[in-house]
Amino acid sequence: MIRVGILGPVGSGKTSLIEFLTVVYVKRGVKVGILTNDVVSAHDAMRIYRNLVERDRIIPRENLLGLVTGGCPHTAIREDPSLNIRALETLQERSNPDIVFIESGGDNVMSTFSSSLADYVIFVLDTSAGDKYPGKGGIGITESDLLVVNKIDIAPLVNADLNKMREDAQRVRRGKPNVFVSLKTGEGTTDLVKILDGELGIEELLKRGGQGK
Numbered sequence: 001m002i003r004v005g006i007l008g009p010v011g012s013g014k015t016s017l018i019e020f021l022t023v024v025y026v027k028r029g030v031k032v033g034i035l036t037n038d039v040v041s042a043h044d045a046m047r048i049y050r051n052l053v054e055r056d057r058i059i060p061r062e063n064l065l066g067l068v069t070g071g072c073p074h075t076a077i078r079e080d081p082s083l084n085i086r087a088l089e090t091l092q093e094r095s096n097p098d099i100v101f102i103e104s105g106g107d108n109v110m111s112t113f114s115s116s117l118a119d120y121v122i123f124v125l126d127t128s129a130g131d132k133y134p135g136k137g138g139i140g141i142t143e144s145d146l147l148v149v150n151k152i153d154i155a156p157l158v159n160a161d162l163n164k165m166r167e168d169a170q171r172v173r174r175g176k177p178n179v180f181v182s183l184k185t186g187e188g189t190t191d192l193v194k195i196l197d198g199e200l201g202i203e204e205l206l207k208r209g210g211q212g213k
């Protein structure tokens with residue numbers, strides 16, 4: 001089971017990314033589980049349930065789990081990830097997924113996953129705050145395995161210079177991968193999937209017998 005942690009500021013597109021990737025991978029025969037963390041509600045899990053379980057029948061309900069962490073979202077994924085680790089065990093017992101996407105509650109640029117919880121970490125930033133990030137840094141932005149800059153469709157509305165953001169991403173991440181996308185229009189998502197295929201070894205996983213839902 002590959003555990004992919006997904007971090008990023010409130011509203012940057014973490015759930016949208018999980019929904020997109022789940023559809024892509026399930027259609028290719030990968031068995032996907034989803035674990036969401038929300039601070040005060042099970043909002044994201046309920047949304048995923050409505051979209052991917054009830055409406056589109058992409059995953060069975062036992063492949064989805066939502067945690068309500070309370071308090072600080074960092075704690076549940078970094079200082080004391082025991083609740084999440086137990087939830088992963090439950091998902092494994094119930095449906096034994098090939099990949100699990102773990103969404104953190106909305107955080108800031110300093111959030112990270114404990115290595116005991118995630119094997120691979122994606123940080124989702126968006127352009128809505130302009131182009132000062134990723135240049136300003138922050139450990140989540142600089143140390144994550146993949147930086148996804150989402151909502152490039154709205155960049156012109158906030159005068160966000162995407163070339164500056166690309167150069168800054170290269171510099172602060174010292175060459176680690178980044179990809180610029182719009183999960184709304186689909187722009188950049190082919191590159192995103194290509195990068196993740198390579199990073200997560202999806203083709204090898206399918207050859208070894210990933211079995212679909």
Ligand SMILES: Nc1nc2c(ncn2[C@@H]2O[C@H](COP(=O)(O)OP(=O)(O)OP(=O)(O)O)[C@@H](O)[C@H]2O)c(=O)[nH]1
Pocket residue numbers: 008009010011012013014015016017044105106107150151152153154181182183184185
């Ligand atoms: N314009 C635009 N809107 C987007 C894009 N991706 C997501 N959104 C919208 O942005 C809002 C937030 O998206 P979510 O996927 O819920 O973001 P999130 O990071 O999971 O949010 P929290 O879990 O609340 O922190 C939603 O209204 C999405 O429809 C995009 O590429 N472009």
Ligand SMILES: [Mg+2]
Pocket residue numbers: 014015016044103
């Ligand atoms: Mg979300």
